[in-house]
Amino acid sequence: MAMSPEMFQELETMTCLLSGASQLTSRIGRVSLAAFFFVRFGILAVGARSIWMEEEKSFICNSSQLLCAPSCFDEFSPISSFNLFALQLVVLITHALSVTCWNRSTNQAAETQLQAYLRGRKVQVVLHILCLLSRVVIEGIFIFTYYEMSGGFLHPAVTKCHTQLCEKNVICTDLNSFSKNVFSLGLCAVSVLSILICLMEVVISPLHRHPPK
Template sequence: MNWAFLQGLISGVNKYSTAFGRVWLSIVFLFRILVFVVAAEKVWGDEQKDFSCNTAQPGCHNVCFDHFFPVSHVRLWALQLIFVTCPSLLVVMHVAYRDERERKHAEKYGEGCRKLYKDTGKKRGGLWWTYVLTLLFKILVDATFVFLIYYLYEGYDFPIVVKCTEIPCPNTVDCFISRPTEKRIFTIFMVVTSLACILLSFFEVLYLVGKRCKECLVSMCKAESSNKQKRQTATLNGKYGVESELLKTPGKNSAVPSYNVAMSY
């Protein structure tokens, strides 16, 4: 694994994330990717070789193993991690697209021209929708894989002895899983971390939507206050304008006093 590439990738994603997104990224990297790379393959290993049944009937061993382990846990978790982490790259790609568009615009109209974006990394417009949709997709992926693990393996528990009645087994056969307690612990750990990531992504969606609604309400209140102030100003200007016209032009009923001066000699 190229850790330098992974570090640069995480730094790029972390740069445009909220506080919830940074915590989500830390959990995914520390408690899911590292645990998967360091311990998961060693815990499971070659399961079909370690899966034993108390019968020598040809084909029974393979059929029972396929029944209880239709998909390898390691491959299923690897697929889950790929689907969960890849959507975050869409945000980085969207920001890179904005940067490139801003660069071409500056080359075409000059460095002093008006910018297309105030901040290419700020979650506004299409970037906001990209970020929210990636969060919803990650929630859907994690929830789907948590359900798949429960459905495929009939729960999150690994019994010491499993009963197999599949054909061509002659009767009910007892099969044994290697290290069932260890597998149970790691499965529960991965499920719990997936649920924690779902909650963090859900809270982040609520935070982004709430913040956007608050900004819209504030802008609407400012616009309404500005319009109200303009209406009041127009009303006052009209009132004082009428009064000034009345003062400048005397009406028909206005009386001009005349004085008769009598002089005696």
């Protein structure tokens, strides 16, 4: 049974929404980016219940001071990696909504002068490339932020606390460091793969396949 034009357009809109890529992106690229969206959401959902729900309780220090452990935890993890990657997902969803709204506005039957201009092949390709590059920038910013925040891609299991609320030579241990590293590295890997796909789409963009005359 042939797919109606309306159903096909809704399917295209859905893939754009989940992938955050324009309709000029190849279907393989859009499907891959959409799949990565579900992978991110799944990792965050599982990690929220199993690792990050009570992560401060798994941070143990050899100190008798009441406020020492919370202060050391804030020093050790000023921003939870869960919060960072959850914010990344929100930013990517916002980016995808913007791309989807642009796609719908340039496919309306009744066109304004601006919409008619945006329908131009060359302009569409330029905006398509800008969407991909903005996605690359977003992914790169969050990878870099995670790296700087963690002092590397791996959280240390044992750290020395330097806060003034503790006595000298206080050592703290994060019991969930291995699980956090696995989940965080998984999210970083998804970001890297998304960057590679976006860069590949830029290289094989319609601007290179069909140069405007």
